[in-house]
Amino acid sequence: MIDVVVQHGALNLEALRKRENCMSAGAVVTFCGVVRNLNNNRAVVALDYDCAPTLAENCLYQIATEAQQQWGTQEIAVHHGYGSIGIGETSVFILVATAKRDAAFEACRYLIEEIKKRVPVWKREIYADGEPSWLEGTPLPYAFKYTP
Secondary structure, eight states, rough: EEEEEHHHHHHHEEEEHGOOOOOTEEEEEEEEEEESSEEEEEEEEEEEEEOOOOHHHHHHHHHHHHEEEEEEESSEEEEEEEEEOTTOEEEEEEEESSSSSSHHHHHHHHHHHHHHHHHHHEEEEEEEEOOEEOOOOHHHHHHTTTOO
């Protein structure tokens, strides 16, 4: 099973964690991307994500399908938030359930690395001095190579 969601705002981590009870899996690995208050020695007070939600979901699904095929996962959930997400809130959640732990860890690592490279989601940090800065992210032409 693959579950992919791109939603406005921070993710409800408590609700997502309830999915960890996958009875047939011997290993369940989760990853949470959390907005931090410091980046490159600068105090961060806010973070805004921008994206093309439908395109982002299509890209996430493609990446999850690749992971499922390579590692034989029983379940993959990938949720990504966009818009304004506060310090300490969760912006990315990944769950991978497999029969064996090595496959779960490898698939989870693959998912987050490919998300960072390929999914059309961009971050703008707002620093304590009020200055905003867009961070390096997915180049738009790369993201548009996918067709659903």
